[in-house]
Amino acid sequence: MRRLADIAAPVVFVALLLGGWEIACRALEIPVYRLPPPSAIGTALTAELPLLLGSGWATLSTALWALVIASLCASALALVAGLNGLIEKAIQPVVVTLQVTPVIAIAPLVQIWAGLEHPERAVISLAVVVAFFPIFSGALTGLKAVDPDLERLFDLYGASRWQKLWRLRLPAAVPFLLEGHKVAAGLAVVGAVVAEFGAGSGGSQGLAWRIIEAGNRLQTAKAFAALLVLAVMGAGLYALLQLVERRALVWWRGR
Amino acid sequence: MIATLNQVEVDYRGSGRALGPVDLALGEGEIVALVGPSGCGKSTAMRLLAGLEQPTRGEVSRAAGRGETSLVFQAPTLAPWMSAAANVALPLALAGVERREARRRAEEALERVGLATSRDARPAQLSGGMAMRVSLARALVTRPRLLLLDEPFAALDEITRRALADDVLALWAALKPAILFVTHNVEEAVYMASKVVVMTAGPGRIAGEMSIAGPLPRPPGFRTTEGFRATAEAVSDLLAQGMERAA
Numbered sequence: 001m002r003r004l005a006d007i008a009a010p011v012v013f014v015a016l017l018l019g020g021w022e023i024a025c026r027a028l029e030i031p032v033y034r035l036p037p038p039s040a041i042g043t044a045l046t047a048e049l050p051l052l053l054g055s056g057w058a059t060l061s062t063a064l065w066a067l068v069i070a071s072l073c074a075s076a077l078a079l080v081a082g083l084n085g086l087i088e089k090a091i092q093p094v095v096v097t098l099q100v101t102p103v104i105a106i107a108p109l110v111q112i113w114a115g116l117e118h119p120e121r122a123v124i125s126l127a128v129v130v131a132f133f134p135i136f137s138g139a140l141t142g143l144k145a146v147d148p149d150l151e152r153l154f155d156l157y158g159a160s161r162w163q164k165l166w167r168l169r170l171p172a173a174v175p176f177l178l179e180g181h182k183v184a185a186g187l188a189v190v191g192a193v194v195a196e197f198g199a200g201s202g203g204s205q206g207l208a209w210r211i212i213e214a215g216n217r218l219q220t221a222k223a224f225a226a227l228l229v230l231a232v233m234g235a236g237l238y239a240l241l242q243l244v245e246r247r248a249l250v251w252w253r254g255r
Numbered sequence: 256m257i258a259t260l261n262q263v264e265v266d267y268r269g270s271g272r273a274l275g276p277v278d279l280a281l282g283e284g285e286i287v288a289l290v291g292p293s294g295c296g297k298s299t300a301m302r303l304l305a306g307l308e309q310p311t312r313g314e315v316s317r318a319a320g321r322g323e324t325s326l327v328f329q330a331p332t333l334a335p336w337m338s339a340a341a342n343v344a345l346p347l348a349l350a351g352v353e354r355r356e357a358r359r360r361a362e363e364a365l366e367r368v369g370l371a372t373s374r375d376a377r378p379a380q381l382s383g384g385m386a387m388r389v390s391l392a393r394a395l396v397t398r399p400r401l402l403l404l405d406e407p408f409a410a411l412d413e414i415t416r417r418a419l420a421d422d423v424l425a426l427w428a429a430l431k432p433a434i435l436f437v438t439h440n441v442e443e444a445v446y447m448a449s450k451v452v453v454m455t456a457g458p459g460r461i462a463g464e465m466s467i468a469g470p471l472p473r474p475p476g477f478r479t480t481e482g483f484r485a486t487a488e489a490v491s492d493l494l495a496q497g498m499e500r501a502a
Contacts, residue, residue, distance in 0.1 A: 149332045152307050157349045157397075158321050167349070171336045253335045254377025 036221035044221035045228060052210060056229045059196065059206035062120070063188040063237070066127030070184060073128070074135035075177070082143030082169065099133040103191060107198030123195040123206070130191030131184040138180020142173025174252050178245040185241045189234040207233075256318065257283050257401055257433045258304050263313035265299050272458035274299045276313060279452060279461070281401070283318075286427060286434040286471065288444035290490065291454030291462075292498055297437045300459070301326075301403050304435060319401035319433075322350060325394035329406040331386035333378040333393075340365060340374035343393045350397075364392040367426065384415040388422070395426060402432040408443070420447055424472035441494065445487045446473060453490060455497035462497030465490055 018038045024030070025037035032040055045052070077095075081088035103126050114122035146169055154164050196208030207230045214223035264275035274296030281287050281304075291297050302308040303315050305326050317324070325346070333342045344361035348354075365374050368388040378386055387407060394402055404423070408416035420443060427434060436447050444451045445467055453462040467486055469477065477483055 147332060149328045149330065150334065152302075152305075153326060153332065153345075154349065155307060156305055156321070156324065156326055157346045159349045163349055167345075168334070171334065174336065253379045254338075255379050 033218040033220050036224060040221040041224040041228065044219070045225040048222055048225055052207070052226055052229045055205055055207045055210045055226070056233055059189070059192050059208065059230070060233055060237070062123055062127055062192040062195075062206060063131075063185075065124050066131050066191060067181070067185055067188045069124070070128045070131035070188070071135055071181060074132045074180075074184075075139050078136050078139030078143060082140055082173075083165070088140070095133065095136060098129060103130050103194055104198045107195060111199060119199045123192060123199050126195030126198065127188050127191035130194070131188040134183040134187060135177070135180040138176045138183075139173060142176025142180075143169050145176060146172045171252075175249060178248055182238065182241040182245050186234060186238045189230075189237060193230065256280050256316075257285075258317045258319065258435075259315070260300065260303060260310075261314040261316070263300075263303060263310045263315060265296065265303070265308070266311040274457075274459050275310075277454075277459065277461055281433050281435055283400070284431045284433055285450065286436060286448045288436045288438060288448035288451045289454065290438060290441060290444045290451055290494060291459055292456045292494070293439060294457045295454045295459035296457055297439075297454060297459065298405055301405050301435060301437055304401070305403055317401070319399070322346075322397060323400045324403065325397060325399035325401070325432075326403045327387075327390050327394045327405065327407045329409045331378065331383075331390040333386060333389055335378050338375050338377060339370065339381065339389045339392075342378070342389055343396050345393060346397045360396055361392070364396040365389070367395065367429070368392045368422065383411055384419065387411060387415075387419060391419075391423065391426070395430060395432075398430065399432050402427075402434045404434060404436045406438055407436075409438075409440075416443070421472065423447065428472055441490050442478070442487050445483060445490060446478065451490050453493040453497055460497075463493045465493070 022037045022039060025035060036044070077091065081091055106129070107122070107126055110125050111119065111122040114125060151164070151168065154168055159167070192206065193208045196206040197212070207226050210226040211223050211230075214220070214226060258281045260277050260279040262276045262278060264277075265273045267273050277296075277300060279287075279289075279300065289297050289300065299308065303310055304317065305324055306315075306317065306321070309315075333339075334345070337345070340358065340361045343364050344357040347357035347360060352360075362371065362374055365371055368391050370385060370388050370392065373381065373385060373389075378389070381389065390407070407423075408419055411419065423434075424447065434448075436444070438444050438447075448467055449471060450464060450466050452464045454460065455462045465486065468482060469480075
């Protein structure tokens with residue numbers, strides 16, 4: 001009974017929200033280009049679905065590529081930093097600076113480096129920058145989050161540096177790595193969209209471009225439809241990684 | 256003597272003297288309980304004996320080498336990603352013992368602590384007492400000559416800690432390692448050890464020591480004997496004096 005209520009509550013809330021929105025639009029006679037009612041957004045979504053899904057896939061694949069590249073780079077760098085305190089101290093300020101710099105601000109530079117004829121490279125690079133940090137800091141925290149007494153035992157039993165890494169620090173880092181990837185997946189989508197905005201018109205076929213395009217033409221319902229596809233995509237990716245995380249944690253700690 | 260501390264002092268940078276000067280001697284196959292208030296440096300003394308820390312002054316000598324010394328902490332300190340058997344086999348695996356042989360000896364050690372059926376369980380699936388037994392099995396799997404127990408029952412409920420105290424004594428009777436047992440529980444110290452060493456409040460010094468009469472492992476009802484109570488009383492007095500002197 002409780003479960004049913006838990007599921008029903010958000011559904012009812014969203015239904016009320018949409019109903020109120022629809023009624024308000026009609027009653028107040030708000031122009032469609034200013035705020036389309038949900039029904040108009042639904043119509044736009046059905047009409048433009050193939051186009052939006054194609055663009056959605058472009059954005060999603062950008063985000064996924066960025067996630068893979070960020071994962072490899074961030075994990076490798078975290079490993080190096082985790083093994084050597086001096087290297088950690090050396091790179092930490094650079095990483096933090098990169099993290100706090102708004103990605104949109106470095107977009108023009110990255111575009112120049114990627115070459116103006118390869119906007120997709122610039123977009124992926126920018127999304128990598130955004131997805132990098134949570135994986136890096138998660139991995140580094142994990143590598144250092146070893147139970148100090150367990151480490152003492154490894155010392156007592158004469159474990160080598162390599163044994164400590166392989167049998168202690170890497171496995172101990174697994175939950176932190178999973179958490180980092182989950183957060184990074186959501187950010188990679190955000191990063192991809194921001195990068196598409198930053199990369200400007202023409203070169204990109206992603207959802208961000210669809211939103212800009214629709215906005216420029218005052219096709220507000222279509223912009224909302226693109227936004228909806230984007231939101232569903234982001235939530236879906238997050239949910240998928242949450243599932244992976246939960247499964248992997250069960251494997252890691254046995255329940 | 257299997258391990259001795261000779262006029263040992265430990266200073267920590269910033270917080271000053273943490274221990275000593277302290278003299279402590281542990282004979283082959285002997286059980287010594289080290290009792291003292293929190294923060295007196297009991298655990299520091301133990302880490303010195305384990306070779307995990309170096310004294311600022313004085314001398315630490317150990318006849319038991321690496322691989323012959325084992326350690327059990329207050330928490331079970333198991334690796335959550337490994338099964339009970341893999342946790343127990345860890346010291347052997349680190350020493351390069353062949354996989355199947357390590358596994359066999361780990362299962363034997365688990366059997367010794369009464370956990371033969373839990374060998375594939377993960378630490379998260381074990382109760383506090385069971386996890387502590389796994390930790391004990393891991394300490395015993397190398398057949399150590401020196402076993403260091405750092406308040407191993409402090410986080411357990413009374414019934415479990417009494418049961419484990421008897422288990423440790425039974426394991427001692429079978430394998431005869433020298434045991435240094437650190438605790439702040441006077442009754443537990445008197446019950447477990449043939450000699451109780453009392454420390455003063457930090458920086459800890461030796462307030463005195465007391466030999467405990469009676470057979471080890473303890474016969475049933477030992478806790479209710481007149482001798483046990485009188486000894487526990489005397490140790491408590493010694494502990495109280497040590498705390499006054501420090502204050």
